Amino acid sequence: MSLTPPSVPFLASRPATEGQVVLVGAPLDLTESFRAGTRLAPQRIRQASDVLESYSPRLDRDLVDLRLADAGDLDLDGLSLPEALAAIEATVAQIRRAGLPVLLGGEHTATLAAFTALKRALPGTMLLHLDAHLDLRAAYQGEALGHATWLYHVGRRWGFDQIVQLGVRSGTREEYRLAATCAWSSPGLELPARVREQLARGPVYVSIDIDVLDPACAPGTGCPEPGGPRYDELEGLLHSLAGLRVVGVDVMEVLPEADPAGITAVAAARLVREAALLFGHEGS
Numbered sequence: 261m262s263l264t265p266p267s268v269p270f271l272a273s274r275p276a277t278e279g280q281v282v283l284v285g286a287p288l289d290l291t292e293s294f295r296a297g298t299r300l301a302p303q304r305i306r307q308a309s310d311v312l313e314s315y316s317p318r319l320d321r322d323l324v325d326l327r328l329a330d331a332g333d334l335d336l337d338g339l340s341l342p343e344a345l346a347a348i349e350a351t352v353a354q355i356r357r358a359g360l361p362v363l364l365g366g367e368h369t370a371t372l373a374a375f376t377a378l379k380r381a382l383p384g385t386m387l388l389h390l391d392a393h394l395d396l397r398a399a400y401q402g403e404a405l406g407h408a409t410w411l412y413h414v415g416r417r418w419g420f421d422q423i424v425q426l427g428v429r430s431g432t433r434e435e436y437r438l439a440a441t442c443a444w445s446s447p448g449l450e451l452p453a454r455v456r457e458q459l460a461r462g463p464v465y466v467s468i469d470i471d472v473l474d475p476a477c478a479p480g481t482g483c484p485e486p487g488g489p490r491y492d493e494l495e496g497l498l499h500s501l502a503g504l505r506v507v508g509v510d511v512m513e514v515l516p517e518a519d520p521a522g523i524t525a526v527a528a529a530r531l532v533r534e535a536a537l538l539f540g541h542e543g544s
């Protein structure tokens with residue numbers, strides 16, 4: 261693993277690569293179409309976490325009672341996209357043995373690598389994808405692999421029936437045809453009982469594109485899409501997943517330069533806090 265230790269570690273964490281929860285920044289920023297800059301997000305999310313308390317009143321749990329590690333950011337500078345994805349996959353494969361990996365993006369393409377690491381180790385793992393966009397294009401702007409196509413590759417590699425999508429409200433007609441073959445795909449955040457039972461049967465990887473939120477709550481992202489849940493609704497969804505075996509989490513696509521008030525980074529940091537407190541565990 262080639263990692264740069266965090267200059268400012270996440271709230272109540274210690275710089276380390278082992279813990280019940282291990283944060284790692286994936287400052288991947290190679291294929292953004294509308295505007296780039298997500299590579300700066302991991303450090304901005306760490307800085308923003310300082311605004312928050314380590315205690316979650318909703319959970320009555322505190323990060324200081326958790327072994328929370330911040331591994332810093334992966335060194336992806338100068339790497340091609342395949343090289344960067346390989347580095348992310350290898351790092352997540354290693355980190356998951358210690359505890360819950362929590363990836364801080366960076367562009368969403370990194371999730372393909374992180375999910376692949378979990379899927380290889382725990383083949384039953386399903387993907388719960390929270391995003392305004394379907395990300396199911398076969399190609400985008402001439403490129404097969406990128407932030408708008410990564411989920412297509414997940415589906416082709418592992419099966420579209422391994423994917424549950426919530427909050428989605430944008431895609432092409434062709435993407436919506438593919439979405440109909442997913443285990444579930446909905447603009448809302450409700451999980452039907454049948455889908456929840458399916459998620460409860462095996463490990464789950466939870467991927468959050470911050471643009472799933474209403475842009476009023478999270479303007480700082482590359483492709484804001486009108487509509488979508490408020491922050492407390494999204495956090496409620498996260499809390500409703502308590503009891504599932506969540507083996508990986510990521511929070512992607514924060515774009516600091518489009519986040520002048522910093523509220524998008526704070527929302528991301530709070531999602532990280534809640535996810536850590538909900539799903540932190542010893543390695544598997």
Ligand SMILES: [Mn+2]
Nearest residue numbers: 392393469471
């Ligand atoms: Mn998106």
